[in-house]
Amino acid sequence: MFLFADVLVAEIEKKITEAFEVFDRESNKTVDVRFIGCIVRSLGCFPTEAEVQELLTKIEVEEPGGFVHLGNFLPVMTKIYSFSLKALDENKCGYITKEDLVKHLTEEGEPFNLEEMEDMLAVALDPETDTLHYRDYRTKLVVDETKNFPFKVWDAFR
Amino acid sequence: MGSIIGTMGCSSSVADRKSENVIRAAILIQKWYRFTMARLEMRRRYSLSIFQSIEYADEQDQLQLSNFFTFMLDHCTHPDAVSQIFTSPSAPQVVDEDLCLKEFEKKIDVPDSYYGPRLSFPLTVEDANALLHAFRNEQLLHARYVLQLLSETRRVLKEMPNITHLSTSYSKEITVCGDLHGNLDDLLLIFYKNGLPSEQNRYVFNGDFVDRGKNSMEILIILFAFLLIYPNDLHLNRGNHEDYIMNLRYGFTKEVSKKYKDHWKQILCLLRDVFSWLPLATIIDSKVLILHGGISDTTDLDFLNALERNKLKSLMRPPKSVRNRQDQVKKRIPTTKPSKHIANQHVAGKTQHISSSGFTEPSGSDLPPDPALKEWKQILDILWSDPRSQNGCTPNKCRGGGCYFGPDVTAKLFERYNLKMLIRSHEFKPEGYEISHDGKVITIFSASNYYEEGSNRGAYIKLNPELTPRFVQYQVSKFTRRQNLRERVGTIESSALKSLREKIYAHRSELISAFAQYDVNGTGRISVNDWAAAMESVLQLELPWRMLRSQLAQMNSDGEVDFMSCFYDLKMGQPTKEAQPALAETLCRYRKDLEIIFNIIDKDHSGLISVEEFSQTWRLFTSHLGIDTQDDSIDKLVLSIDYNKDGHIDFNEFLEAFHVVHRLEKKATS
Numbered sequence: 001m002f003l004f005a006d007v008l009v010a011e012i013e014k015k016i017t018e019a020f021e022v023f024d025r026e027s028n029k030t031v032d033v034r035f036i037g038c039i040v041r042s043l044g045c046f047p048t049e050a051e052v053q054e055l056l057t058k059i060e061v062e063e064p065g066g067f068v069h070l071g072n073f074l075p076v077m078t079k080i081y082s083f084s085l086k087a088l089d090e091n092k093c094g095y096i097t098k099e100d101l102v103k104h105l106t107e108e109g110e111p112f113n114l115e116e117m118e119d120m121l122a123v124a125l126d127p128e129t130d131t132l133h134y135r136d137y138r139t140k141l142v143v144d145e146t147k148n149f150p151f152k153v154w155d156a157f158r
Numbered sequence: 159m160g161s162i163i164g165t166m167g168c169s170s171s172v173a174d175r176k177s178e179n180v181i182r183a184a185i186l187i188q189k190w191y192r193f194t195m196a197r198l199e200m201r202r203r204y205s206l207s208i209f210q211s212i213e214y215a216d217e218q219d220q221l222q223l224s225n226f227f228t229f230m231l232d233h234c235t236h237p238d239a240v241s242q243i244f245t246s247p248s249a250p251q252v253v254d255e256d257l258c259l260k261e262f263e264k265k266i267d268v269p270d271s272y273y274g275p276r277l278s279f280p281l282t283v284e285d286a287n288a289l290l291h292a293f294r295n296e297q298l299l300h301a302r303y304v305l306q307l308l309s310e311t312r313r314v315l316k317e318m319p320n321i322t323h324l325s326t327s328y329s330k331e332i333t334v335c336g337d338l339h340g341n342l343d344d345l346l347l348i349f350y351k352n353g354l355p356s357e358q359n360r361y362v363f364n365g366d367f368v369d370r371g372k373n374s375m376e377i378l379i380i381l382f383a384f385l386l387i388y389p390n391d392l393h394l395n396r397g398n399h400e401d402y403i404m405n406l407r408y409g410f411t412k413e414v415s416k417k418y419k420d421h422w423k424q425i426l427c428l429l430r431d432v433f434s435w436l437p438l439a440t441i442i443d444s445k446v447l448i449l450h451g452g453i454s455d456t457t458d459l460d461f462l463n464a465l466e467r468n469k470l471k472s473l474m475r476p477p478k479s480v481r482n483r484q485d486q487v488k489k490r491i492p493t494t495k496p497s498k499h500i501a502n503q504h505v506a507g508k509t510q511h512i513s514s515s516g517f518t519e520p521s522g523s524d525l526p527p528d529p530a531l532k533e534w535k536q537i538l539d540i541l542w543s544d545p546r547s548q549n550g551c552t553p554n555k556c557r558g559g560g561c562y563f564g565p566d567v568t569a570k571l572f573e574r575y576n577l578k579m580l581i582r583s584h585e586f587k588p589e590g591y592e593i594s595h596d597g598k599v600i601t602i603f604s605a606s607n608y609y610e611e612g613s614n615r616g617a618y619i620k621l622n623p624e625l626t627p628r629f630v631q632y633q634v635s636k637f638t639r640r641q642n643l644r645e646r647v648g649t650i651e652s653s654a655l656k657s658l659r660e661k662i663y664a665h666r667s668e669l670i671s672a673f674a675q676y677d678v679n680g681t682g683r684i685s686v687n688d689w690a691a692a693m694e695s696v697l698q699l700e701l702p703w704r705m706l707r708s709q710l711a712q713m714n715s716d717g718e719v720d721f722m723s724c725f726y727d728l729k730m731g732q733p734t735k736e737a738q739p740a741l742a743e744t745l746c747r748y749r750k751d752l753e754i755i756f757n758i759i760d761k762d763h764s765g766l767i768s769v770e771e772f773s774q775t776w777r778l779f780t781s782h783l784g785i786d787t788q789d790d791s792i793d794k795l796v797l798s799i800d801y802n803k804d805g806h807i808d809f810n811e812f813l814e815a816f817h818v819v820h821r822l823e824k825k826a827t828s
Contacts, residue, residue: 011687018702022203026547041196046189
């Protein structure tokens with residue numbers, strides 16, 4: 001199903017490994033289970049807490065102490081990450097662009113004024129992701145939370 | 159979700175849809191918030207790993223330098239100078255045992271114009287208060303009182319055993335503090351929160367009082383003053399920075415020479431001795447062992463208690479038998495073979511050092527037992543080691559000295575000595591403390607904002623008679639307005655990246671040749687993967703290079719890295735025309751090492767060395783490191799910097815030119 005070149009998969013694996021290792025304080029390829037959400041999000045995914053929990057059920061958590069081993073995390077995360085890239089490539093619906101978001105937040109509800117909007121974007125976005133995700137890959141911000149994090153879709157392929 | 163709302167009484171479908179929208183909006187915001195926080199946490203963490211990996215690489219260089227001293231000694235260019243730094247201090251009359259308070263009083267005049275505190279011995283609490291007050295107002299203590307205080311401290315320390323035994327039965331609690339590293343504000347904050355030392359308020363300070371911070375001298379003065387007033391209630395353990403060769407690199411020597419222009423030599427001489435008399439460990443109620451670094455699988459407390467601790471003035475100087483072995487190792491590994499691959503040579507040098515410092519490798523047991531070697535190794539292990547969660551005891555490759563000890567090593571030592579807990583310091587911890595080995599090992603680190611404003615909290619431990627530890631955390635802030643998380647991470651990140659860029663610049667030519675190997679078509683661009691591999695192999699720092707790439711180098715739309723862009727923002731201080739790029743780079747990279755070496759050669763501390771001394775030392779140093787340099791290039795350079803042609807070189811000014819500066823100070827990415 002995943003027709004990515006091996007090179008790309010290898011590169012994704014390295015990216016995930018790097019993010020994982022930043023939280024691997026003892027340099028023994030394990031992290032505290034509490035940091036998994038942080039790692040997933042810092043890779044650019046937008047899961048809800050429930051989805052993070054769902055992810056954890058797919059990963060073997062080492063008892064006792066609640067440590068996750070890289071060997072268990074990597075294959076699961078690589079599939080999710082590859083899939084989310086693929087989804088973006090095809091420009092699937094269910095995603096909104098930054099422009100859309102700005103539009104909604106400045107027109108709906110109690111609208112943000114321009115300055116507030118800028119402040120919010122400045123606070124919420126990493127300048128790098130801003131250009132990378134929003135210009136090159138479109139946004140990963142998803143309004144329909146059932147479609148954003150590709151567990152459900154991923155399950156179908158299992 | 160709608161059903162939950164439904165059961166709560168909102169049954170109309172319009173309200174249902176509305177609340178569903180509200181929930182969606184809330185989830186969106188929550189997701190976004192968590193996403194943002196995760197990214198910040200990632201940046202904060204990789205910034206701290208940048209700081210830490212650079213710090214440990216630097217410590218490796220420092221230990222490496224000690225090998226060079228030995229090398230220098232063997233090659234006899236300056237036998238006097240080098241042996242002098244290892245043996246007796248240059249001013250023997252100062253160290254003279256009988257020279258006491260009166261002598262300093264007679265010799266050193268305190269002018270009427272001096273407004274700082276005046277001490278009279280024996281010290282009282284009033285004196286300590288006066289000192290605290292003066293230091294809060296950034297006053298200096300006069301050199302005469304400093305010298306008197308130091309000689310009194312040495313007298314008191316000499317009476318103490320290597321391992322101090324305390325009991326909690328005398329007072330309710332004992333406070334244990336970790337590394338202070340010249341951050342006076344942290345010490346003052348601890349005293350403010352926890353009270354001044356007294357018979358009822360006992361303290362153990364666990365080493366690393368000096369270096370890095372601006373107020374190492376003041377911290378020592380305060381700690382020593384309280385030690386003299388309450389010798390049974392305030393206890394000091396030696397840290398790996400209570401070592402005069404470490405002080406040459408990490409700032410304390412400079413601090414003293416700046417603050418005490420007339421008497422700094424005497425002060426440093428005396429301190430060398432005072433440091434060597436600091437006790438090595440403290441044990442509370444025979445259950446809690448407190449020492450600076452850690453333990454190894456050979457740590458022997460009885461042996462440590464019996465040795466003459468003052469013999470080891472510096473751990474940076476391995477005893478003779480280790481040196482002999484290093485020579486043997488050296489003979490087996492040719493280091494003088496000319497090679498353009500400095501990187502490999504450099505790595506080889508490092509590995510050689512690690513294996514030669516003789517921690518656990520089996521070959522060590524073949525050697526005839528040498529008491530000096532055993533003493534050195536025993537102390538090195540307790541001052542330099544770090545705990546790890548994996549079992550076993552392995553050489554500390556990151557720092558280049560001491561070892562990593564696992565839970566099994568801790569358990570074995572605890573069983574042997576019937577201990578319950580080990581409190582150690584020595585390692586930066588973002589929260590100021592950390593518990594490891596199933597609660598048996600506690601790390602306590604008391605210097606807040608260690609790497610950068612906002613990088614970490616400091617902490618101290620309160621131990622009650624049941625020996626249950628309680629942690630108190632704090633953070634000194636110089637800002638009146640509290641920075642938000644984003645600003646704080648931005649500050650830490652940009653400062654970490656700044657030091658990383660300097661490191662990158664110092665390895666410029668090696669990096670360029672490594673990049674070029676991947677750039678087969680000579681486009682100036684390589685894949686992110688190749689770029690990361692090149693960075694990792696040249697700099698020998700395990701960092702998340704893919705993540706850092708966006709901060710360090712530019713990428714084109716095809717996803718290729720323009721590798722020369724890593725160097726755009728940097729340049730050398732005032733590049734001397736005579737210094738060829740390769741030479742300038744070597745000077746830049748080894749600036750700190752050379753500064754220490756020249757300072758040692760410069761016996762009269764004039765800041766000048768002769769042209770001949772300079773080039774001789776340079777040759778020895780480069781051949782020691784296996785760096786291939788053209789002989790005449792350094793000679794030309796040396797002649798060009800001898801501005802007034804008197805045959806002498808101001809080496810500080812010279813080395814200053816090889817600073818890396820940032821062309822455009824990038825603003826914090828906040």
